[in-house]
Amino acid sequence: MKFESPEKLHEECGVLGFYNNDGFDTARMLYYGMFALQHRGQESCGIVTNDDGKLYHRKEKGLVGEVFDGAALNGLKGAIGVAHVRYATEGDLRENAQPIVSRYCKGSITLAHNGNIINAGALREELETRGAIFQSTNDTEVIMHLIAIARTRTHSVEDAVAEVMPQIEGAYSMVLMSPRKLLGIRDPKGFRPLCIGKIKNSYIFASESAALDTMRAEFVRDVEPGEVVLIDENGITSFKKFCGKKPSLCLFEYIYFARPDSVIDGVSVYRTRVETGRILARTYPADADVVIGVPDSGLHFAQGFAAESGIPYGDGLVRNRYSGRTLIKQTQRERELAVNIKLNALRASVEGRRIVMVDDSIVRGTTMANLIRLLKENGAREVHIRLGSPPFLWPCYFGTDIPSKKDLIAVKYPVDEIRKKVGADSLHYMRLEDLQKIGVRSDFGYCDACFSGNYPG
Ligand code: SF4
Incomplete structure (x- = not known):
């Protein structure tokens, strides 16, 4: 991937997910959390919400405060939602804005990703030769295709994710939303942070703990490198099949990227x-x-x-x-x-x-x-x-x-x-x-x- 080159380095993205069991306004909760993650991406942002399988979305170039107003937030209905702030890399900013949504025979998948997939080029080529059509140039869409394909032969979206994780190399802290589930996924090296928060009986995934503070949620724990955390009507379930490798959390998160009021993998920035x-x-x-x-x-x-x-x-x-x-x-x-x-x-x-x-x-x-x-x-x-x-x-x-x-x-x-x-x-x-x-x-x-x-x- 080729990057534009401003003087200061930039993180590519920040991600958020909210599973609302308490009648909160899902879109507004995500909106407040996005403000706390704005430093991780200032070029585009988006929210996708899910009302019993019906999706509502808004994503656009611009800062959170520019893209969303009261009317936009009122139009985002549903109890589950995913949000994303993005720093542009290349290509059209709008087509690469996240979260990305895919509809397929099993319903829909919405994905928000922070990181970079090293073998995305090769995976994309392989998918294209098998007839896949891409809407954007970003590597998140490659992951999306792989999960959708895997889901057609597995019993659940978490099984599909487990099938795809060994195929993708590089950095990914992701939040995935299916019609009734929310998943937080961190690559086995844990390059990028991802944590879990809770407010009343509702759950949050966030790139940084500072977003939980803004949402008045309590910090529960970090998603472990290699872990898949599922939130659904049964509460929280953890899958640790890919945990146990020595992590490689980006040291520059502590030096520059993350907010000073965040705590990442147990260490205060x-x-x-x-x-x-x-x-x-x-x-x-x-x-x-x-x-x-x-x-x-x-x-x-x-x-x-x-x-x-x-x-x-x-x-x-x-x-x-x-x-x-x-x-x-x-x-x-x-x-x-x-x-x-x-x-x-x-x-x-x-x-x-x-x-x-x-x-x-x-x-x-x-x-x-x-x-x-x-x-x-x-x-x-x-x-x-x-x-x-x-x-x-x-x-x-x-x-x-x-x-x-x-x-x-x-x-x-x-x-x-x-x-x-x-x-x-x-x-x-x-x-x-x-x-x-x-x-x-x-x-x-x-x-x-x-x-x-x-x-x-
Ligand atoms: S420490 Fe590693 S992950 Fe972080 S900026 Fe440097 S090379 Fe990238």
């Missing part, structure tokens, strides 16, 4: 970011007057750095909260201008001072160079950069839009050359060996392939 900042302060101390973070994701790293180093934490950059996704631009010039609209330096805080600025990562270097220029134009005497991740050196095949190697600054230049190019007085990346010390579980497994080149087998 916020705590890992503060701990990362502490490690950076111990490993790469700096002689400075103030520690600042690049809003929003750099702020908690900066708090950790300040706490560990004893250097005061301060505000150095002000974010324009109204700039939004319109600033996802593709040319270098557009990206440079976007930085200036999104962030401005706080002269009263930075003038005459030596600054440590902490951020999650550098992709191309454009944003970092512009931020340092901004700080120095506003009187900063020195700017020392500390980064919460190691250099990006390798592509991601599991649902993250890391640009091609030719665009990655760390592939092209050694660290000191990068420091000079962005105009920093010092610059240090988190060491790869320290990534495993950021508070993550020793009994779990993590993917760090974009930093290490060691792809999960």
Whole structure:
């Protein structure tokens, strides 16, 4: 899959599912949850609800608040529903918007997917030679076809899913809705998060626990890597046929993608970011007057750095909260201008001072160079950069839009050359060996392939 290449990396998607046993307004519950997952995809979104087998749907380009209004939500009836927020990859945004719906001889299947299927191309070719017709270019439709075919020879949709899981390789955290069932499915490596929540007697699947908080639901547990969780009139049933492999949860979820108020596979995203900042302060101390973070994701790293180093934490950059996704631009010039609209330096805080600025990562270097220029134009005497991740050196095949190697600054230049190019007085990346010390579980497994080149087998 070819990806467009904005300066910051993007997660592909966020998913939600709701099985309503209590007379809640299903569409509105999903709508509130989608707001909490908007950071995982800003290009299109959708909700499909199910009223005793009759489907209602709305999906469109745009943010949740743009796509849905009261009238749209009133039109989405039913007790079961699935929702999705998507970050565009390629092709027509509308045709690739999710959830996707398929009607076939056994009824209907609705699917919302976060991740990337590595062998989707080969599977699609095989399906096409057998007469399958595709409506979109996304890999989710390939999974949909496979499940629909498998369902014609199995007794249940969960059996069909179990037949398909060994055929698909890569990352998938999915929510599937059939006329009377809701399933949460996580690939055996667990690349992407998926958790279960409960409100009264109703159940929720969500990419991140922060969505459960927004829906006022309690966190029940994470879906285990390889697990299929079924919710139907009998309650919750778990299938663990594909569990037990060493997981490879994306470490970048903790560094950048996920919300700080989410807890993923038992680990607080916020705590890992503060701990990362502490490690950076111990490993790469700096002689400075103030520690600042690049809003929003750099702020908690900066708090950790300040706490560990004893250097005061301060505000150095002000974010324009109204700039939004319109600033996802593709040319270098557009990206440079976007930085200036999104962030401005706080002269009263930075003038005459030596600054440590902490951020999650550098992709191309454009944003970092512009931020340092901004700080120095506003009187900063020195700017020392500390980064919460190691250099990006390798592509991601599991649902993250890391640009091609030719665009990655760390592939092209050694660290000191990068420091000079962005105009920093010092610059240090988190060491790869320290990534495993950021508070993550020793009994779990993590993917760090974009930093290490060691792809999960
Ligand atoms: S390669 Fe990097 S971004 Fe992709 S899943 Fe692994 S850690 Fe995450």
